[in-house]
Amino acid sequence: MLNFVVRRLLYLIPVLAAVSLLTFLIASLLPGDLAYVILGDQATPEKVAALRHDMGLDQPMWWRYLSWLGQVVQGDLGRSFRTGQTVLQAVAERIPVSIELMLLAEIIGLAIGVPLAIACAARAGGAFDRFMTGGAFAMLSVPSFLSAILLIYLFAVELHWLPATGYVPLTEDPAANLRFFVLPALTLALAEWPGIMRVLRSDMIATLQEDYISLAKAKGLKPSRILFVHALKPSSLTLVTITGINIGRLIGGALIVESIFALPGIGRLLVGAIYTRDLIILQGVVLLVASGFVIMNFIVDMLYAVLDPRIRHGHA
Amino acid sequence: MTNAAAAARGLAPIFLVTAFALGVLVQPAQAQKSGGSITVGQELDIPGFDPLKVGVYDTSANTAAASIFDTLVALDEKGELKPKLALSWTHSDDFKTWTFKLRPGVKFHDGTPFNAQAAKENFDRQKDPANKCRCAFYISTIISAQAVDDLTLVYNFSAPSVNFPGTQTIQSSNNVMHSPTAWKTKGDDYNRNPVGTGPYVLKSWTAGDRMILEKNPDYWDKGKPYLDRITLKPLPDAQSRFASLQSGEADIIWDDEYDADNIQKAQKDSKLFVNAYTGSGAQVYAMNTKSPPLDDVRVRQALVMALDRKKMSQAITNGLAKPASNPYGDGSWVKCKDDGALPEDPEKAKALLKDYGKPVEFKMIVTATPRGRTVGQVLQQFWKRVGVNMEIEQIDQATVVPRAFMRQFQVTPWRIVDLADPDPQMYANFKSGSPVALANYANPELDALLEHSRSTADVAKRTEDYCAISRLINKEAIWFWTFQNTYYSISSTKLKGVSKMYNGVLDVSYAWLD
Numbered sequence: 001m002l003n004f005v006v007r008r009l010l011y012l013i014p015v016l017a018a019v020s021l022l023t024f025l026i027a028s029l030l031p032g033d034l035a036y037v038i039l040g041d042q043a044t045p046e047k048v049a050a051l052r053h054d055m056g057l058d059q060p061m062w063w064r065y066l067s068w069l070g071q072v073v074q075g076d077l078g079r080s081f082r083t084g085q086t087v088l089q090a091v092a093e094r095i096p097v098s099i100e101l102m103l104l105a106e107i108i109g110l111a112i113g114v115p116l117a118i119a120c121a122a123r124a125g126g127a128f129d130r131f132m133t134g135g136a137f138a139m140l141s142v143p144s145f146l147s148a149i150l151l152i153y154l155f156a157v158e159l160h161w162l163p164a165t166g167y168v169p170l171t172e173d174p175a176a177n178l179r180f181f182v183l184p185a186l187t188l189a190l191a192e193w194p195g196i197m198r199v200l201r202s203d204m205i206a207t208l209q210e211d212y213i214s215l216a217k218a219k220g221l222k223p224s225r226i227l228f229v230h231a232l233k234p235s236s237l238t239l240v241t242i243t244g245i246n247i248g249r250l251i252g253g254a255l256i257v258e259s260i261f262a263l264p265g266i267g268r269l270l271v272g273a274i275y276t277r278d279l280i281i282l283q284g285v286v287l288l289v290a291s292g293f294v295i296m297n298f299i300v301d302m303l304y305a306v307l308d309p310r311i312r313h314g315h316a
Numbered sequence: 317m318t319n320a321a322a323a324a325r326g327l328a329p330i331f332l333v334t335a336f337a338l339g340v341l342v343q344p345a346q347a348q349k350s351g352g353s354i355t356v357g358q359e360l361d362i363p364g365f366d367p368l369k370v371g372v373y374d375t376s377a378n379t380a381a382a383s384i385f386d387t388l389v390a391l392d393e394k395g396e397l398k399p400k401l402a403l404s405w406t407h408s409d410d411f412k413t414w415t416f417k418l419r420p421g422v423k424f425h426d427g428t429p430f431n432a433q434a435a436k437e438n439f440d441r442q443k444d445p446a447n448k449c450r451c452a453f454y455i456s457t458i459i460s461a462q463a464v465d466d467l468t469l470v471y472n473f474s475a476p477s478v479n480f481p482g483t484q485t486i487q488s489s490n491n492v493m494h495s496p497t498a499w500k501t502k503g504d505d506y507n508r509n510p511v512g513t514g515p516y517v518l519k520s521w522t523a524g525d526r527m528i529l530e531k532n533p534d535y536w537d538k539g540k541p542y543l544d545r546i547t548l549k550p551l552p553d554a555q556s557r558f559a560s561l562q563s564g565e566a567d568i569i570w571d572d573e574y575d576a577d578n579i580q581k582a583q584k585d586s587k588l589f590v591n592a593y594t595g596s597g598a599q600v601y602a603m604n605t606k607s608p609p610l611d612d613v614r615v616r617q618a619l620v621m622a623l624d625r626k627k628m629s630q631a632i633t634n635g636l637a638k639p640a641s642n643p644y645g646d647g648s649w650v651k652c653k654d655d656g657a658l659p660e661d662p663e664k665a666k667a668l669l670k671d672y673g674k675p676v677e678f679k680m681i682v683t684a685t686p687r688g689r690t691v692g693q694v695l696q697q698f699w700k701r702v703g704v705n706m707e708i709e710q711i712d713q714a715t716v717v718p719r720a721f722m723r724q725f726q727v728t729p730w731r732i733v734d735l736a737d738p739d740p741q742m743y744a745n746f747k748s749g750s751p752v753a754l755a756n757y758a759n760p761e762l763d764a765l766l767e768h769s770r771s772t773a774d775v776a777k778r779t780e781d782y783c784a785i786s787r788l789i790n791k792e793a794i795w796f797w798t799f800q801n802t803y804y805s806i807s808s809t810k811l812k813g814v815s816k817m818y819n820g821v822l823d824v825s826y827a828w829l830d
Contacts, residue, residue, distance in 0.1 A: 030712075033718055036714075036717055036718035036721070037714050037717070038371070038450060039450060043717065043718065043721050043751070044751055051448075054448075082363040082364070082369065082370060083363045083364050083369065083370075083507060083508070084364065084366075084369050084504045084505075084507050084508075085508075085523075090523070093522075093523050093524075094523065094524060148556070149555050149556070149559075152555075152556055152559045153559065156559055156560075156562075156563040156565075157559050157562045157563050160563060160564075163560075163563070163565050164556055164559040164560045164562075164563045164565055165357075165549070165551050165556050165557070165559070165560045165565060165566075166525075166526075166549065166560070166565060167525050167526075169522075259552045259553050260553040260555070260556045261556060262525075262549060262550060262551045262552065262553070262556065262560075263525075264522060264523060264524030264525035265524075268361070268524050268552070269524065271552075272361050272524075275713070275714075276363070276714075277714050
């Protein structure tokens with residue numbers, strides 16, 4: 001097992017190196033010269049040249065990449081030219097919001113998706129199954145900005161049950177904090193549960209056709225026991241993958257959802273950095289998020305090994 | 317219901333309207349109430365307040381700055397100058413020196429005194445080339461500031477500056493007074509911990525979430541401000557910002573006419589009040605006169621004549637946007653009997669193009685945003701009707717400025733913002749050789765008019781100059797104007813005393829709750 005973990009960890013190094021290179025390239029290749037952005041309407045050629053020199057923008061790209069990487073490796077991700085905040089400060093301020101949002105969204109998504117999947121798989125091809133499969137497909141096609149506005153309209157403007165926008169830190173008032181998170185988390189979950197449900201459903205249907213399930217049935221075990229104990233765990237392998245990947249996808253969704261619900265998370269930070277060409281923040285945040293994603297996948301791999309002994313012994 | 321009752325019910329709204337109208341008339345007598353707190357929904361996250369860091373303030377930062385800081389001079393509800401940190405001001409005969417007498421006894425929130433020395437330090441810090449402040453551009457004609465004595469402040473100019481006090485009214489990074497002690501002791505942290513003399517003190521600020529401002533108990537304007545607390549929240553999405561106002565989480569929100577649906581909904585809602593202010597300036601477009609076919613005046617005139625601004629406003633903003641025929645607008649003191657606007661006449665446009673004789677094709681830059689695309693498509697349709705082929709080039713907002721500076725465009729969008737005086741922007745946009753004289757157009761007559769208008773104090777003469785400038789630009793069609801600048805905020809009707817949105821700034825510093 002240890003061998004397996006170390007091997008996997010070593011894989012991370014080239015992946016993270018590639019992530020850093022891509023991040024840097026994306027930020028550098030964005031149209032709009034940073035010097036012009038900073039100087040705005042006083043961007044005379046001389047001032048632009050002077051500022052480009054000050055910021056090192058006149059150096060070749062490979063040199064800028066290496067010097068940035070050198071600082072990153074030492075833990076210095078740089079400082080925003082607009083706010084003077086360091087990347088780490090900015091991320092530390094905002095990441096709790098995004099993590100809470102992702103976790104809540106994932107929990108709600110699983111809470112809706114898993115029971116529905118089991119119910120569908122238990123009577124595959126039945127009326128409920130067909131209805132839910134169709135319904136899931138429809139939900140999958142609803143973009144989150146639309147469901148967000150509909151949810152706000154219904155629960156905040158019409159019913160006055162929940163706030164439309166805003167945020168209170170968890171440490172300040174946990175109950176109020178949750179009230180603010182319900183709608184954004186639900187918005188993201190509405191796009192998550194169909195995927196969860198469809199994947200788990202088809203895996204469960206396949207598992208239920210295995211010989212050992214027939215054996216369990218023949219032994220006279222209760223159908224609920226067969227479903228939840230014998231079928232669910234072996235069927236959840238793909239679900240774990242999906243959940244892991246979803247966390248990454250949710251960061252993308254958070255860009256929109258955090259803006260609509262005015263949550264001060266990583267998504268808003270990124271959107272702001274893109275609009276204002278705050279490349280240092282942009283590079284730093286994308287690198288951190290991408291690294292988080294890579295590490296998440298690493299954890300998923302580890303979970304596989306726990307769920308399926310064949311993987312950790314290397315016969316998969 | 318009896319007929320009489322139905323009739324009475326039918327009449328009720330009229331009575332209410334009459335009562336309301338009377339209420340408005342007697343409003344000056346209405347007592348301002350102290351206490352309470354409000355939440356303001358803004359468009360953007362505020363990056364900070366240190367001019368050296370953020371350069372210039374955006375509209376959201378202006379709103380916060382209006383409460384935390386003071387300017388030397390302010391505008392009253394009639395648009396006239398009124399004293400703020402300065403009690404009075406005088407100028408030298410050549411308008412190259414302005415002397416301000418400052419208000420005594422004013423203190424910054426950190427307890428240090430506001431005086432001529434503090435004002436001078438604010439100026440020096442922005443002007444110092446070593447500080448490389450982006451804000452320095454806007455004070456380029458001021459050579460120096462002098463603290464003659466504790467309460468006498470003098471600014472010296474390299475060129476006549478006839479309306480300098482007027483330009484000091486906007487709560488911009490150049491004009492608001494920071495505590496020198498605060499920026500010196502706080503260093504890098506000052507940006508997010510601003511200290512001014514204003515009616516509100518920054519209490520707390522969570523990045524991206526909210527800024528809490530609390531009443532300054534020692535404010536120099538006794539009895540003010542009225543509210544105990546103002547919370548500023550960035551609500552970037554227009555739909556959810558409006559929803560927050562409807563659901564009562566926000567008491568007032570910033571808005572613009574691209575959100576016309578919600579503004580019109582609010583105008584019909586008895587619980588909401590739409591505060592609209594048409595300022596000076598306009599939404600404008602520059603044509604590169606060095607780039608064929610736009611080097612021919614007939615083509616440029618034809619393009620302008622082909623427009624139908626009313627229809628355009630209908631298509632883009634449900635008719636909210638007001639057409640503009642000159643760069644000054646209704647909010648400006650420049651009123652022209654004849655601004656030389658070309659007629660909106662597609663037939664004449666076709667005739668001019670026929671006279672030109674060659675097919676007209678060109679590219680126009682639009683910002684890669686929904687509003688940029690819509691404007692581009694509408695213009696494209698107008699020009700197509702007269703046989704002109706315009707290709708839309710969508711580029712990122714941040715790229716528009718460099719492209720314009722390098723003159724890599726044929727037609728580009730630009731903006732003349734609401735300022736108390738037309739000079740800074742007109743001079744920059746049209747004086748030949750200026751970096752923002754985007755049309756690449758040089759005309760000694762235009763240059764002479766621009767020079768004359770900035771060195772004359774007489775308002776009637778300056779108006780004549782500016783009207784002549786408008787006639788010249790309209791005739792040569794080097795730039796064209798589509799809509800005037802109208803600024804919007806929507807509030808709950810309980811919130812009173814919100815100032816006019818001068819310079820597009822939503823200023824709630826003297827507001828109160830009824």
